[in-house]
Amino acid sequence: MTFKGLPKRQRLVGAWLLLSGISLLGGVLFAAWLDSQIALSSLARVALWLGSLSGGMTLCLMGVLLERRLLAPLRHLQTQLARWVANPDAQDEEAPEGWLKGLGPDLRRVSQSWRADRMRLATAHAEGARSASRIRQELETLLQVLETPLLLCDRHRRVMLFNQAAETFFTGNTGLGLGKRLDALLPTATLANAMAQLPDDGSPREMLTHCGQRWVKVVIRRVPGSERETLVTCSDATTTWNNEMGVRAELNRRLPPLRQHAANVSSAVDALRHIHATNVPLELRTRLEGVMHDESQALNQHVAEFATLLDDLQYHGERLRPIWSNDFWQALDERLDPAHRLITPIGVPAWFKGDAPALIELFASLVDHLRCHLPTRGFEGEISLQPKRAYVDLMWQGAPVPEGELSVWRDTILNTLPLGPAVADILRQHATDIWSVADADKCHARLRLPLPAITQTHAPREMAPPRPEFHDFGIAQLPAPDEALAHRALRCLEIVAFDTETTGLELRRGDTVVSLGACRIVNGRLLASDAFDHYVDPQRPIPAASTVIHGITDADVADAEPLHTVLGQFRDYVGDAVMLAHNAAFDMLAISGHGVHFDIPVLDTLLISKALDEALDGHDLDTLARRYDLHFPPNTRHTALGDARVTAELWLALLPRLEARGIDTLEELLALQANAFDKEDASAP
Numbered sequence: 247m248t249f250k251g252l253p254k255r256q257r258l259v260g261a262w263l264l265l266s267g268i269s270l271l272g273g274v275l276f277a278a279w280l281d282s283q284i285a286l287s288s289l290a291r292v293a294l295w296l297g298s299l300s301g302g303m304t305l306c307l308m309g310v311l312l313e314r315r316l317l318a319p320l321r322h323l324q325t326q327l328a329r330w331v332a333n334p335d336a337q338d339e340e341a342p343e344g345w346l347k348g349l350g351p352d353l354r355r356v357s358q359s360w361r362a363d364r365m366r367l368a369t370a371h372a373e374g375a376r377s378a379s380r381i382r383q384e385l386e387t388l389l390q391v392l393e394t395p396l397l398l399c400d401r402h403r404r405v406m407l408f409n410q411a412a413e414t415f416f417t418g419n420t421g422l423g424l425g426k427r428l429d430a431l432l433p434t435a436t437l438a439n440a441m442a443q444l445p446d447d448g449s450p451r452e453m454l455t456h457c458g459q460r461w462v463k464v465v466i467r468r469v470p471g472s473e474r475e476t477l478v479t480c481s482d483a484t485t486t487w488n489n490e491m492g493v494r495a496e497l498n499r500r501l502p503p504l505r506q507h508a509a510n511v512s513s514a515v516d517a518l519r520h521i522h523a524t525n526v527p528l529e530l531r532t533r534l535e536g537v538m539h540d541e542s543q544a545l546n547q548h549v550a551e552f553a554t555l556l557d558d559l560q561y562h563g564e565r566l567r568p569i570w571s572n573d574f575w576q577a578l579d580e581r582l583d584p585a586h587r588l589i590t591p592i593g594v595p596a597w598f599k600g601d602a603p604a605l606i607e608l609f610a611s612l613v614d615h616l617r618c619h620l621p622t623r624g625f626e627g628e629i630s631l632q633p634k635r636a637y638v639d640l641m642w643q644g645a646p647v648p649e650g651e652l653s654v655w656r657d658t659i660l661n662t663l664p665l666g667p668a669v670a671d672i673l674r675q676h677a678t679d680i681w682s683v684a685d686a687d688k689c690h691a692r693l694r695l696p697l698p699a700i701t702q703t704h705a706p707r708e709m710a711p712p713r714p715e716f717h718d719f720g721i722a723q724l725p726a727p728d729e730a731l732a733h734r735a736l737r738c739l740e741i742v743a744f745d746t747e748t749t750g751l752e753l754r755r756g757d758t759v760v761s762l763g764a765c766r767i768v769n770g771r772l773l774a775s776d777a778f779d780h781y782v783d784p785q786r787p788i789p790a791a792s793t794v795i796h797g798i799t800d801a802d803v804a805d806a807e808p809l810h811t812v813l814g815q816f817r818d819y820v821g822d823a824v825m826l827a828h829n830a831a832f833d834m835l836a837i838s839g840h841g842v843h844f845d846i847p848v849l850d851t852l853l854i855s856k857a858l859d860e861a862l863d864g865h866d867l868d869t870l871a872r873r874y875d876l877h878f879p880p881n882t883r884h885t886a887l888g889d890a891r892v893t894a895e896l897w898l899a900l901l902p903r904l905e906a907r908g909i910d911t912l913e914e915l916l917a918l919q920a921n922a923f924d925k926e927d928a929s930a931p
Contacts, residue, residue, distance in 0.1 A: 258317070262309040269302030315344035323349075330357070335364070394479050401474035403428040403441060415480060419458070420819040423776045425740050425768035428478065430821050432457060432464060441476055444468040460484040497555050500548060507545040514538040556677075566599040566676065568700055571629040571638075574602065578627075581606050582613060588624035596629045598636035599698040600676055607660050608672045609640070612680075612693065615655045616647050628692075636699040639692045646691040647682040731824075731847070732913035736901060739912060740823040741767040741849070742778075743894035744816075745886045746836045747796040749784050753835050758784045759809050760798050762816055762837070763887030765894055766823065770901075772894045778819045779887040781806035796884050813842040820846070824912065828852050828867050828893045847912060850919060851896050857922035858903055867892060874899040 277298035281291060322340050339357065342349045389396065395412035397405055405426050416422045421430035429437060434455040444451060450467040463483040469475045514537045575591045582588055625642040656670040663672075673679055680695045744764035750757035764778040781798070783806040793799055806812075816837070823846075827833045830850035837844065855865045864873070867889065871878070876895045882888030909915050 259313075262305075266302055266306040266309065269305050270299060271302075273298035273300070273302050316346075319344040319346040326353075330360070335361070394481070397428070397431075397478040397480075398469070399428050399441075399476045399478060401476075403438065403476070405431075406475070412480070415482075416457075420778065420815055421821070423766060423768075424773060425766070426821055430818065432462065432480075434464075437464075441466060444476065446470060454483060497552065500551060500555075504545070504548045504552070507541050507548060510541040511538060511545060514541065566601060566698060568597050569600055569602050569605075570597055571595045571627075574605070574638075575627045577602065578606050578609050581610050586624075590624065590626045591628070592626050592641075593628040593630070596631050596636060597700045598629065598638065599700055601672075604660075604663060604667075604672050604675065605638075605697075607662050608669060611658055611660055611669060612640075612655060615658060616651060631699055632696075634699060635696040638695045638697055641685070641690055641692040643690050646684050647693060649681070652680065652682065732916075733911050735910055736904060736912065736915060737770045739767075740821075741826050741894070741897065742820045742823040743767065743826040743890045743897065744778075744833065745827060745889035745893060746833045747798060747884070747886045748836055749786060749788050749792055753832070756786070758782075758786070759812075759836050760784050760788060760792075760803055761796065761886040762812055763885065763890045764816065764819060765887065765890050767826075767894055767897065770898070772891070772898065777887055778816060780812045780815065782809050782812050783807060784809075796886075809837075810840045810842065813837055813840050817842050817844065820844070822846075824849060826851065826893060826897055828889070828896070847916060849897070849915065851893055851900065853919045853922040854900055854904070854915070855896075857918045858900065858907075860922075867896070870896055 277295045280294060280298070286294060319342055323342060323346060326340050341347075342353060389407070389409035392409055393411050395415035396407075396409045397412055398407035400406050405422070405424055405428060408422060408424075413422065416431060419431060421427075421432075428441075432455050434453065436453065437455070440451055440453060444466060446468050448467050448470045450465050453464045453466065455462050455464060461483045463481045465479045465481075467477050469477055514534050517534050518531070518538070572591055572595045575589050579587055579589045625640055628639045628641060630637040630639065656668070656673070658669045659666050660669065660672065667675075676697055678696045680693060682691060682693050684691050742764050743766075744762065746759045746763075747761040748757050748759055759782045762778070762780050762782060766773050766776045768776075781803045783803050785808065788798060788800055788803070825844065825846060826849045828851045830848050830852070834844070834848060851867075851870070852865055855870055859865075864870075868883070870876075871892055874896065876892060876899065878888065878892050878895070883892065904910075904915060904918075909918055
């Protein structure tokens with residue numbers, strides 16, 4: 247009989263007591279009957295009774311012995327096994343007893359070995375987790391400092407990873423985000439076909455696509471050994487194409503006329519030389535001189551235009567990159583004297599264009615060449631912005647550098663740069679020159695280098711710390727986007743939670759949207775930095791009663807875009823996601839009828855809550871937030887983005903309850919939501 251097959255203890259004890267009782271009763275009856283039939287002596291009578299009761303007494307004693315020596319130790323062993331299964335780390339152990347006492351050393355050995363294995367496994371898990379965390383942090387840090395915009399997409403062209411350079415490169419483009427399709431970010435008809443035809447060995451394929459106001463060069467390649475994942479890098483090809491198709495094409499176009507004018511001048515000169523040797527009429531000589539004059543004028547004009555084109559070519563040169571002045575002064579200071587700070591930046595920092603490594607070597611050569619003119623205690627650096635130029639000035643207390651010194655310096659060879667260019671070559675590369683002037687106070691002088699200015703005004707973006715939604719490789723495990731949406735699991739849905747703030751509650755009587763906020767849930771996670779938050783110009787005054795609720799004033803929306811423009815951007819932000827709102831009927835009414843169609847499913851946390859808890863009162867957002875212990879920063883309620891995030895958190899809280907009831911797909915949830923539909927809610931203003 248197996249341990250599992252043993253009868254319950256009560257049943258076994260009952261059977262034992264019954265058998266013992268029957269045996270004793272039978273013995274008593276038998277002894278009494280026999281004693282009445284036979285006249286026995288006292289000693290024989292005692293023997294008769296003992297013999298008749300011996301069977302029942304033996305059975306009773308055997309039961310007691312089995313209970314104490316076998317059954318009770320078996321129960322204690324069962325308890326110990328159950329404790330080990332439920333809580334392997336429990337230290338409270340019971341040693342085997344009775345006839346199982348001999349198993350004690352074996353059980354202790356099994357227990358110790360099990361705990362040792364568990365400890366080694368836990369240690370391996372901890373070390374693996376630390377290693378994975380360190381690798382992930384290093385990867386995120388590396389990708390963040392990488393200046394090349396980079397994205398990683400799964401086989402369905404959904405973005406699984408993007409770095410900060412990509413975020414900067416596509417600033418303002420709502421198509422960038424985890425889980426979003428690459429097609430929304432780079433809308434080119436050949437992208438899908440090109441990605442489908444990528445070779446598996448990682449060989450790159452290049453594409454050129456128009457994105458906003460620029461041309462973007464896209465390099466795609468399959469990640470070898472992956473599940474058809476694609477690495478995408480981007481670069482701005484606008485300057486290259488402008489140079490190739492603009493300035494360089496114009497240079498090629500102007501070259502034949504230039505040659506023609508030069509040939510005409512040469513022919514006229516030859517003819518004049520021949521005239522001096524022969525007797526030619528004055529009229530012909532005059533005509534030839536006129537031709538030379540006209541052709542030389544045309545030649546000068548073309549040369550001037552050539553010079554302008556060359557300046558443009560240099561101005562827009564690919565090697566000239568935006569430079570933040572503070573970064574430039576710091577890099578120059580480190581190049582000159584890493585141990586001491588010689589340069590003090592003054593004035594308002596600004597952007598300019600240049601070849602930073604070449605400019606740093608140029609200034610380092612200048613300081614070294616003119617060291618006798620510069621103060622030993624250092625100098626100041628200042629950027630002065632002009633309409634098209636930025637003056638990069640080095641200033642010191644003293645006299646200007648003589649032009650003769652600068653002329654000598656321009657011929658200096660910079661051996662630290664490739665091919666050893668002269669200083670004049672670097673100046674020519676930037677289409678500029680350098681000179682030294684005295685300041686108005688007659689106490690200071692400066693060296694001035696004009697460089698191309700750019701319109702960018704803000705300081706470089708600070709490096710953001712690594713964030714959880716920097717990547718999400720679980721996106722690759724989501725169902726294909728073209729799978730029937732109705733049968734998709736709820737946790738696999740890409741959801742955009744949104745909310746609107748309006749001028750009032752009478753949407754059918756003229757009230758309209760003043761703010762639209764949204765956030766995204768991908769793979770069951772609310773993305774903290776993926777948000778849509780826009781003010782809307784309502785084109786009517788905002789009532790004070792509404793401002794009291796959401797805090798939005800007429801001044802806040804003075805420069806905002808109109809609703810139809812914001813809705814177009816919002817539709818791009820939603821993409822293929824399912825929409826989610828609390829009391830969605832009101833928000834959908836607010837964004838409907840403005841030329842932008844939202845023909846996608848809409849989930850409503852209000853209806854879902856009512857369907858789950860019909861017997862409970864209170865299904866407004868504040869009550870549900872308290873019911874599910876949702877926490878949000880102060881002063882974020884009654885803002886469009888704040889309420890959208892609370893709605894998203896509420897959805898994540900409702901999700902396990904839906905799954906516990908077997909509601910796993912969008913189709914099932916929409917059916918549940920439809921049952922909870924209340925005309926009173928739908929008609930809410």
